[in-house]
Amino acid sequence: MQRPLSALLNSISVLERRGNTDPGITDLQYDSRKCSPGSLFFAFPGLHSDGHDYIAQAISRGAAAVIHERMLPRYEDGIAYLRVPDARLAMSPAAAAFHGRPSASLAVIGVTGTEGKSTTVYLIYQLLKLAGKKAGFFSTVMSDSGAGEMPNPEHQTTPEATSVQAMLASMRDGGAEFAVVEASSHGLSSRTGRLADVDFDVGVLTNVTHEHLEFHGTWENYRSDKANLFRNLSQGSVKSWIGADGRDAILTSPPRFGVVNADDPSSGFFAGLSSVPIIRYSDKGAEADYIASEIESDEKGSSFALSGPGGGKIQARIDLPGRFNVGNTLAALAVVSGITGRGWESLVPMLHLLKPVRGRMTRVDRGQPFEVIIDYAHTPSSFETVLPPLRERVEGRILCLFGSGGERDRAKRPLQGKIAAKYCDMLFLCDEDPRGEAPESILEEIASGCPDLERGSSLHLIPDRPTAIRRAFGMARKGDLVLLLGKGHENSIIYSDKTLPYDEISEAERALDELGFGNRQ
Numbered sequence: 314m315q316r317p318l319s320a321l322l323n324s325i326s327v328l329e330r331r332g333n334t335d336p337g338i339t340d341l342q343y344d345s346r347k348c349s350p351g352s353l354f355f356a357f358p359g360l361h362s363d364g365h366d367y368i369a370q371a372i373s374r375g376a377a378a379v380i381h382e383r384m385l386p387r388y389e390d391g392i393a394y395l396r397v398p399d400a401r402l403a404m405s406p407a408a409a410a411f412h413g414r415p416s417a418s419l420a421v422i423g424v425t426g427t428e429g430k431s432t433t434v435y436l437i438y439q440l441l442k443l444a445g446k447k448a449g450f451f452s453t454v455m456s457d458s459g460a461g462e463m464p465n466p467e468h469q470t471t472p473e474a475t476s477v478q479a480m481l482a483s484m485r486d487g488g489a490e491f492a493v494v495e496a497s498s499h500g501l502s503s504r505t506g507r508l509a510d511v512d513f514d515v516g517v518l519t520n521v522t523h524e525h526l527e528f529h530g531t532w533e534n535y536r537s538d539k540a541n542l543f544r545n546l547s548q549g550s551v552k553s554w555i556g557a558d559g560r561d562a563i564l565t566s567p568p569r570f571g572v573v574n575a576d577d578p579s580s581g582f583f584a585g586l587s588s589v590p591i592i593r594y595s596d597k598g599a600e601a602d603y604i605a606s607e608i609e610s611d612e613k614g615s616s617f618a619l620s621g622p623g624g625g626k627i628q629a630r631i632d633l634p635g636r637f638n639v640g641n642t643l644a645a646l647a648v649v650s651g652i653t654g655r656g657w658e659s660l661v662p663m664l665h666l667l668k669p670v671r672g673r674m675t676r677v678d679r680g681q682p683f684e685v686i687i688d689y690a691h692t693p694s695s696f697e698t699v700l701p702p703l704r705e706r707v708e709g710r711i712l713c714l715f716g717s718g719g720e721r722d723r724a725k726r727p728l729q730g731k732i733a734a735k736y737c738d739m740l741f742l743c744d745e746d747p748r749g750e751a752p753e754s755i756l757e758e759i760a761s762g763c764p765d766l767e768r769g770s771s772l773h774l775i776p777d778r779p780t781a782i783r784r785a786f787g788m789a790r791k792g793d794l795v796l797l798l799g800k801g802h803e804n805s806i807i808y809s810d811k812t813l814p815y816d817e818i819s820e821a822e823r824a825l826d827e828l829g830f831g832n833r834q
Contacts, residue, residue, distance in 0.1 A: 426519030471500025689801025
């Protein structure tokens with residue numbers, strides 16, 4: 314595919330143009346190493362490097378045009394140069410134009426929140442497919458843009474706008490009606506613009522707690538950036554969409570509405586930012602359209618009484634470990650019923666077919682006499698969600714292993730330690746993604762939140778994560794639970810000078826096998 318550069322610039326403020334007037338563009342790149350003949354290269358400052366320093370490399374690999382912010386010391390003949398106020402923000406409209414504005418042909422569902430985003434995205438996607446609809450999705454964990462489910466190789470919830478628009482275009486070109494998008498606060502922020510040119514039809518709020526203050530500065534800014542999803546729901550344009558009733562494509566739009574967790578204190582704030590209808594759900598007793606009550610959870614999932622719009626109760630079952638997944642399921646049910654026009658009662662029998670996300674309350678069983686559960690929980694609020702139900706259920710000890718990401722929100726670290734110490738008997742603090750910080754310093758900040766734990770007995774600081782896992786398994790007894798938190802689905806551990814391949818589930822299985830449990834299956 315090739316498009317003239319001029320066709321990509323309609324929504325971009327250009328301060329200065331030099332060189333070739335209108336080269337043909339074959340792809341969009343912000344990493345000079347990925348440029349090829351015909352690339353449009355976006356040069357902007359990053360956390361550790363500046364794209365302006367790699368313009369020559371991009372051109373040497375074939376880039377035909379460069380969008381940049383600063384005046385350059387040299388301009389090559391035959392290359393189109395466009396100086397703009399913010400090259401990162403220019404990527405979104407350029408990418409949308411390059412791919413023919415794919416969200417205009419899809420019913421797009423965005424899911425935001427501190428916790429539960431990836432799971433809720435995956436549940437919506439599955440439920441749409443069970444209802445006979447063709448859908449795609451992308452999340453922190455994996456994606457399906459038309460070629461089946463694939464793992465997400467990056468530690469990035471919402472990718473840059475170039476990838477967002479390319480995935481949406483792949484869904485559209487593959488005949489999908491629906492796209493389910495995990496919308497992070499970074500992706501929704503006006504500072505990155507990753508989702509700025511996605512025309513959302515449905516917005517979902519799971520919750521808003523404490524996270525990513527290193528980027529947003531304050532909790533209020535964090536919440537406000539997430540709320541951009543709801544602000545934009547009222548501004549969508551008419552779409553060329555094949556409606557849920559299977560009609561031929563005409564100028565029509567999917568239903569537009571919001572779905573909020575009525576149990577979260579910020580639900581009213583989000584609901585008040587949009588003029589579209591708002592659907593509320595609750596699994597904790599708040600007034601709502603969808604309510605789960607009489608919840609009984611076990612190791613494999615939850616059973617509950619479900620009431621929805623129109624009244625009446627239906628018994629429901631989900632085979633998704635963790636009581637919190639009841640709320641995620643209610644959100645998915647509200648979305649799929651609302652976007653397809655299908656009665657919610659007809660969807661309830663499908664709920665037990667929903668599969669969990671890999672790395673979310675994933676059980677590892679190699680025949681050992683204690684439980685092992687792996688989960689992605691890495692914030693104080695997710696600890697408060699995951700740990701209390703486990704404490705109620707587990708008769709033995711809970712041995713909890715976790716860390717905290719480097720170059721991220723430091724204020725949460727002692728809170729993690731405090732909450733974990735409240736519900737667990739032994740803590741093993743280890744590396745998550747130290748990045749440019751000293752691993753030992755991160756662990757000490759977590760440990761400052763649990764000063765009453767005795768080091769070497771109930772508190773162990775072991776930076777190397779595989780070693781920490783083996784220490785925890787070695788100290789576990791019959792009836793105990795070993796809980797491995799923070800890595801979940803991720804496939805690496807990031808240090809300042811290296812990125813190590815890593816898979817928590819495989820590592821746990823390997824460690825148990827080394828202890829001889831695998832041979833007892």
